[in-house]
Amino acid sequence: MGYIDQTEYRLSCAHCNISETSTVLEKGSVYGSSGWQDGTSFSLFKTEWSGGGSQEPKLTLAVCNACERSATIESGYSL
Numbered sequence: 806m807g808y809i810d811q812t813e814y815r816l817s818c819a820h821c822n823i824s825e826t827s828t829v830l831e832k833g834s835v836y837g838s839s840g841w842q843d844g845t846s847f848s849l850f851k852t853e854w855s856g857g858g859s860q861e862p863k864l865t866l867a868v869c870n871a872c873e874r875s876a877t878i879e880s881g882y883s884l
């Protein structure tokens with residue numbers, strides 16, 4: 806019954822009227838050492854991340870694959 810920290814990201818493109826949600830997990834509770842994933846991947850958006858490892862990764866860039874416009878980023882613990 807381990808509690809795993811996670812942050813949910815929702816990317817959306819108003820131009821294409823699409824959105825996608827993905828979750829970044831903290832690995833600590835699973836592997837016994839603290840550490841975050843380096844980020845998460847999206848199939849509809851190109852993303853770049855900073856951090857990872859001991860720090861919660863931050864999404865620095867999100868671009869729609871279809872139209873290459875900047876995506877709207879929302880993040881939270883329970884979107």
Ligand SMILES: [Zn+2]
Nearest residue numbers: 818821869872
């Ligand atoms: Zn788009």
